[in-house]
Amino acid sequence: MNEKEKQKKDEILRILEENARLSDNEIAKMVDMDEGGVKAIILELENSGIIRKYKALINHDKAGIETVQAVIDVKVSPERNTGYDSIAERISRFPEVKSVRLISGEYDLSVLIQGKTMHEVAYFVAEKIAPLEGVRNTVTHFLLKTYKENGEMYEEEEKGERLAVTL
Amino acid sequence: MSDRVADRVKGLKGSGIREFFDIAQQTEGAISLGVGEPDFVTPWSIREACIFSLEKGYTSYTSNWGLLELREMISDRVYTDDSVYYDPEGEILITTGVSEAFDLAVRAIANPGDEMIIHEPSYVSYKPCTLFTGGMPVCVDTVVEDEFKLRAEKLEQKITDKTKAIILSYPNNPTGAALSIKDVEEIADVVTEHDLLVISDEVYGKLTYDGKHTCFSSLNGMKDRTILLNGFSKAYAMTGWRLGYAAGNKDIIEAMMKIHQYIMLCAPITAQMAAIEALRCGDEVERMVSEYNRRRRLMVEGLREIGLSCFEPKGAFYTFPSIENTGFKTSEEFAKRLLLEEKVVVIPGSVFGAPGEGFVRCSYAVSQYEIKEALKRMGRFLERHRVV
Numbered sequence: 001m002n003e004k005e006k007q008k009k010d011e012i013l014r015i016l017e018e019n020a021r022l023s024d025n026e027i028a029k030m031v032d033m034d035e036g037g038v039k040a041i042i043l044e045l046e047n048s049g050i051i052r053k054y055k056a057l058i059n060h061d062k063a064g065i066e067t068v069q070a071v072i073d074v075k076v077s078p079e080r081n082t083g084y085d086s087i088a089e090r091i092s093r094f095p096e097v098k099s100v101r102l103i104s105g106e107y108d109l110s111v112l113i114q115g116k117t118m119h120e121v122a123y124f125v126a127e128k129i130a131p132l133e134g135v136r137n138t139v140t141h142f143l144l145k146t147y148k149e150n151g152e153m154y155e156e157e158e159k160g161e162r163l164a165v166t167l
Numbered sequence: 168m169s170d171r172v173a174d175r176v177k178g179l180k181g182s183g184i185r186e187f188f189d190i191a192q193q194t195e196g197a198i199s200l201g202v203g204e205p206d207f208v209t210p211w212s213i214r215e216a217c218i219f220s221l222e223k224g225y226t227s228y229t230s231n232w233g234l235l236e237l238r239e240m241i242s243d244r245v246y247t248d249d250s251v252y253y254d255p256e257g258e259i260l261i262t263t264g265v266s267e268a269f270d271l272a273v274r275a276i277a278n279p280g281d282e283m284i285i286h287e288p289s290y291v292s293y294k295p296c297t298l299f300t301g302g303m304p305v306c307v308d309t310v311v312e313d314e315f316k317l318r319a320e321k322l323e324q325k326i327t328d329k330t331k332a333i334i335l336s337y338p339n340n341p342t343g344a345a346l347s348i349k350d351v352e353e354i355a356d357v358v359t360e361h362d363l364l365v366i367s368d369e370v371y372g373k374l375t376y377d378g379k380h381t382c383f384s385s386l387n388g389m390k391d392r393t394i395l396l397n398g399f400s401k402a403y404a405m406t407g408w409r410l411g412y413a414a415g416n417k418d419i420i421e422a423m424m425k426i427h428q429y430i431m432l433c434a435p436i437t438a439q440m441a442a443i444e445a446l447r448c449g450d451e452v453e454r455m456v457s458e459y460n461r462r463r464r465l466m467v468e469g470l471r472e473i474g475l476s477c478f479e480p481k482g483a484f485y486t487f488p489s490i491e492n493t494g495f496k497t498s499e500e501f502a503k504r505l506l507l508e509e510k511v512v513v514i515p516g517s518v519f520g521a522p523g524e525g526f527v528r529c530s531y532a533v534s535q536y537e538i539k540e541a542l543k544r545m546g547r548f549l550e551r552h553r554v555v
Contacts, residue, residue: 011457162206
């Protein structure tokens with residue numbers, strides 16, 4: 001891939017990361033390519049697994065959908081040969097688990113869990129995570145309020161009114 | 168006392184179009200492409216720095232010249248970006264927006280009767296400010312065939328022994344035109360040959376999409392002849408802060424400072440504190456420019472798709488499509504009917520001088536959604552009014 005193609009590809013990724021619902025035609029205009037070219041690049045990005053998924057970012061509170069989320073700090077004993085990978089993968093397979101990250105510091109994994117009730121989440125940690133072989137310690141932090149997620153503010157920022165006409 | 172208002176103000180052309188603008192401001196549900204400022208809020212780190220300065224109690228006057236720290240940072244930035252050095256002490260003056268800087272520049276150099284060459288279509292304040300000083304605006308047309316660039320030959324034709332300065336305004340409002348190095352070098356040759364000054368308003372200088380902007384004073388021999396005007400409004404989304412600066416030859420900047428100290432004393436300290444932070448966060452500018460570029464392409468392609476011929480703008484955040492193949496005689500009529508029928512605000516090109524007639528200014532400093540919706544409405548409008 002030459003430098004110019006790489007630039008186009010990166011620009012398309014930036015555009016989709018901000019708004020995945022733009023049409024191929026609109027993206028084509030923005031990056032000065034034909035629609036077919038954009039389609040091909042996006043298909044390749046999807047096939048190669050660079051684009052993982054297109055999803056909506058939803059403010060559950062506002063939608064009136066009751067959810068409880070918690071961040072679980074997990075301390076683990078790394079395994080011979082596989083290090084943290086095998087335990088991280090095992091944790092990742094639970095559908096209740098929204099994200100799993102290896103972190104530096106006192107704890108090793110940061111795990112985000114989503115459930116319907118506090119009880120459900122606490123129970124899940126106690127029953128499924130804590131007893132796993134290799135897990136030495138867990139700390140559960142329930143999330144109380146989300147202000148910003150994935151770069152988006154959850155409450156619309158108040159904006160001053162712009163004049164309709166300025167020369 | 169029958170004449171309460173001074174003659175030189177009465178003599179100014181009353182803006183007949185103001186009525187249209189008033190309606191535009193008040194129309195509910197209108198999409199305005201008439202905006203002349205970024206739709207981004209000032210980046211948070213800049214706002215935060217200003218709040219912090221207030222908490223610390225920075226509420227006093229500053230030096231007439233502006234805060235030395237800010238002048239030093241401007242000097243560094245201009246040197247880094249444009250390879251021209253200005254001494255923070257004596258060659259840079261902080262002003263209340265580029266508007267004030269422009270007024271000071273003209274007042275500092277123009278004697279009554281001196282001719283100032285202004286290329287049109289262009290920003291609306293150059294002519295009146297020149298007239299206030301008793302100077303004579305002399306207009307030179309730029310045309311779409313030249314991509315609205317000021318051509319050296321055309322410029323030369325307007326020069327007389329009374330010509331004092333050229334007012335240069337690129338990247339241009341309203342056309343979005345930008346000049347290449349070759350273009351500016353040709354203008355610089357004319358300036359040298361006829362021993363002129365240049366007031367270069369480069370407030371859109373950071374917003375270019377096809378190569379970097381060339382700062383006029385960075386050209387060989389031009390620093391001494393150029394009053395460089397720039398500000399924070401467009402590049403840092405700080406329009407309401409009113410902060411700009413002038414940089415140039417010590418004698419002229421000193422003269423501008425003399426006027427500034429009597430009429431303004433100093434630019435607001437809150438804005439100056441914020442500007443210091445603005446100069447520290449260059450990344451935000453880059454992010455805004457790439458977003459503008461996407462919108463620019465959406466808008467230009469969209470205008471062409473609905474049947475308006477549109478020159479590709481290379482800077483600022485304006486497109487300047489032609490309305491020649493519509494059924495309207497004037498750009499004002501076009502704009503009025505478009506507002507009435509489809510609630511889209513565009514600015515008639517004639518507002519920016521006679522050569523702007525036949526065009527309308529459409530700003531793309533609006534969201535992608537608004538661009539698409541405005542184009543849809545304009546498309547419908549043109550379907551009804553196209554000349555077959």
